[in-house]
Amino acid sequence: MSTIEALEERRVGARLGGGEKRIEAQHARGKLTARERIELLLDKGSFEEFDMFVEHRSIEFGMEKTRIPGDGVVTGxxxxxGRKTFVFAKDFTVFGGSLSETHALKITKLQDMAMKARAPIIGLYDAGGARIQEGVAALAGYSYVFRRNVQASGVIPQISVIMGPCAGGDVYSPAMTDFIFMVKNTSYMFVTGPDVVKTVTNEVVTAEELGGASVHATRSSIADGAFENDVDALLQMRRLIDFLPSNNTDGVPEWPSFDDIGRVDMSLDTLIPDNPNKPYDMKELGRLVPARRHLAGDCAPLQSYPGATHGMAVAVPKGRRMTTLLEVENLSRSFGGLVAVKDVSFSLRAGRITALIGPNGAGKTTCFNLVAGALKPTSGRVLFEGRQIDNSPPETVCRMGIARTFQIVRPMREMSVLENAMIGAFSWTRNVSEARSKAYESLESVGLAAKAHARTDQLTLPDRKMLETAKALSTRPKLLLLDEVMAGLRPTEAAGIVGVLQKLAEGGLTILLVEHVMRIVMEVASRVVVLHHGAKIAEGPPGEVVADPKVLESYLGAGFHA
Incomplete structure (x- = not known):
């Protein structure tokens, strides 16, 4: 065997990490290996690895008998x-990704190189902390890493992606980086785990409750975001890099703009309040900056539509008559192994109220999010006025004529009722007078015109629900998606809202209503679609649907007999 052949054989062995059985176990947990993650993150064929054959130096506790090339971390x-990026990935198949002295030195070498090259560094974490067999030597390795985290802070972007356990000493380094992202259901961040918590405090807590993505992305604010799986997380990291400078002297990346440089947006006059102590939402400013405009192929001549932004056009497919307003065809959406919506189809006729019902967890809100553009379907499609919209962003879907409300209403408290209602109008106009006029009209439609200049914190719950509806109406929708607008209301309060919905429908507005109160559904809906475990189990007039045995079973259980 030649030297080159022997070297390649060693490389093949090093790439296997802890071996095929441990790789299979990693995949069984729903996780990729360290090398698979790097391959997804970086451009194809661009990865140059450092120190592939490094092994630990420990001779205590029998460690001299177990040496694996790479020592639990892949660096390069x-x-x-196309932008230079340094990356290290903890390899859970090798000693559980635990940090040894040489493991730490591989990472610090990479950190030093990233600083010299003034390029971003990304750490992919899937490890159980320090390698206890090495004792103080391993702990000292953390100090070397931490010191470089501090030195690189504010100089180059540092990104940490938690893709498995991240415990003990490993958890401190991500806390000193610029961004932390996690993967749902497989990643955890804590200094000490559930077993120690139970021993010390006698409290039983799961790893997810102690330091999962749901905790750190929604409560502790340690994580900047959480993704469904490894693939989604890594693809989003590629996107993030596009928006970041390589270092503190490089300047931000520049992307071509498709907006008119001379465009005037009058809504900016009302974005920033006169009182400097009042907050304002920067996201509103971001929404005023148009993204690339896509036009569909195989289309008739471009036509403008009500509510379109300046210079935007919509393409209408040739030969399609608008017999229905909305068509949902074989729509499915999965979150990892969970299927939230499965092969759902239904259509909405213009000017009618349709109810979307089902037990909790049936997939109703997910279906709403798919129609509104907040989620992209795994399969199937959504057609609005004959145009396929399931790949359009929410702001485009809104401008096309679909508006939605949310179960939990959160009006801007420092703004008046009228100012809140005007927010919806700015989706189609930059003229403050036009927005104010439309907002008044919307408030009149829901019975809030008399309270137009009141503060929102003075409103009752029914009024806040109607303000949420008024904001949606201010977008000038053709289809209104109402998500549990009656929730938390007394019967007399709900009756007033029923009258509002009926008047809106009489005026030609199409409404898709998610509602649990069957009395309301029977009163307002001309058609009902029933979901259960993500699938459609019934559709038809309300009287027929409520008598359907499958519907009764989904609500009352298999033991129910009429």
């Missing part, structure tokens, strides 16, 4: 969309 550099 490559490109992300």
């Amino acid at each position: 550099w490559g490109t992300v969309n």
